[in-house]
Amino acid sequence: MQRYFTNQILKTGGVLEVQKSDTHHMKNVMRFQPDDTFEMVDADKNVFICSVTEVNDSIQYKVVSQESSDTELPVKVRIICPLLKGEKFEWMLQKTTELGASEFVIYEADRSIVKLDDKKRQKRLQRYEKVVKEASEQSKRLVIPRISFAAKLNHVDVSGDEEVYFAYEDLSTDQSKALKKHMDNIESKKQIAFIFGPEGGFSEHEVKTAENFENVRLGTRILRAETAPLYFLSAVSLIVD
Numbered sequence: 001m002q003r004y005f006t007n008q009i010l011k012t013g014g015v016l017e018v019q020k021s022d023t024h025h026m027k028n029v030m031r032f033q034p035d036d037t038f039e040m041v042d043a044d045k046n047v048f049i050c051s052v053t054e055v056n057d058s059i060q061y062k063v064v065s066q067e068s069s070d071t072e073l074p075v076k077v078r079i080i081c082p083l084l085k086g087e088k089f090e091w092m093l094q095k096t097t098e099l100g101a102s103e104f105v106i107y108e109a110d111r112s113i114v115k116l117d118d119k120k121r122q123k124r125l126q127r128y129e130k131v132v133k134e135a136s137e138q139s140k141r142l143v144i145p146r147i148s149f150a151a152k153l154n155h156v157d158v159s160g161d162e163e164v165y166f167a168y169e170d171l172s173t174d175q176s177k178a179l180k181k182h183m184d185n186i187e188s189k190k191q192i193a194f195i196f197g198p199e200g201g202f203s204e205h206e207v208k209t210a211e212n213f214e215n216v217r218l219g220t221r222i223l224r225a226e227t228a229p230l231y232f233l234s235a236v237s238l239i240v241d
Contacts, residue, residue: 001049002030003039003137005144008043011065015178017177018059027050028060039067071140072241076191079229080156082109082198083116090131092222093225097135099233102191104132105149107156111200122148154196154209166213167228168202173202179235181214187240196228233234 004022019025026032029219036052040063044186047069054060093104108115116124136144150156158164165182186192195210197224202210218231 001025001037001039003140004042005041005133005137007043009044010040010046010048012048012063012065012152014063015053016061017061018061020058023059025172028056037064038147039140041142046141049069050088054154055125066216069140070144073100073184073237074132074190075236077233077236078103078105078161078191078193080105080150080153080158080193080195081109081229082107082196082225083111083114084198084225087127090128090227092229093131093147094135096229096233097132097141097151098209099230100141100237101145101233102143103145105150105156107150107153108147109153109198109200109208110203112198113200116150123228125149133215146213153206158193161191162189163192164192165192165216166210167196167218167232168207169196169211169217169222179218179232180231183235183239192236194229194232196225197231199225 004018004026006016008016010016026038030038032038032052032055034052034055038052038061040048040050040061042048047067049064049067050061051060051064053062065216077100078098081092081104083106084092096104110216125147129144130145132145135141163182163186165179195213216230218228223231
């Protein structure tokens with residue numbers, strides 16, 4: 001059953017109108033007709049079964065019943081990431097959303113190939129928000145991950161994170177530990193962050209910035225930049241999900 005999101009508070013029996021951003025998809029992709037049903041997640045993260053009542057320039061629907069659903073990880077995982085070239089970044093956003101990421105903070109990596117001005121950032125942000133919204137609907141999430149742009153890595157606010165994991169393949173075994181050795185008490189955390197670098201790797205300045213973070217190795221192989229957060233979220237899911 002197709003899932004959508006609304007910023008309204010829903011109640012059983014209510015009759016509402018689908019927001020404009022979803023009308024095209026419902027009419028032209030799903031081809032909804034009266035009496036067709038779908039799921040709607042409201043602003044309180046509650047899931048409701050809804051039935052289409054009218055299809056014209058807009059779509060009206062009735063809230064039929066509330067469903068029990070809990071598809072979120074018990075720990076919030078923020079992904080602190082650089083921009084990646086080509087379609088890699090959108091692919092990473094899509095897959096990490098499916099795996100349960102709660103937020104994306106995009107920092108300006110010293111060695112990042114992709115550089116954006118303010119105008120292009122705003123355009124990209126709108127595109128990225130669409131990607132994670134669709135991924136959240138497909139994977140039956142209860143929330144849509146937030147996305148924001150930040151400045152350099154040392155300006156990213158991690159004060160709300162109980163643990164910050166820094167994936168850097170060039171550290172020696174004395175300076176870093178395998179990820180599984182950091183996972184013993186992860187179930188007790190409410191919010192953590194994971195930082196990975198661009199295709200060109202971290203600069204010395206960025207490594208210096210992360211001295212107080214948990215330096216981790218993601219296995220014995222060198223992963224591509226877009227694969228690293230998938231590895232991390234999969235490991236977290238294995239323990240807490």
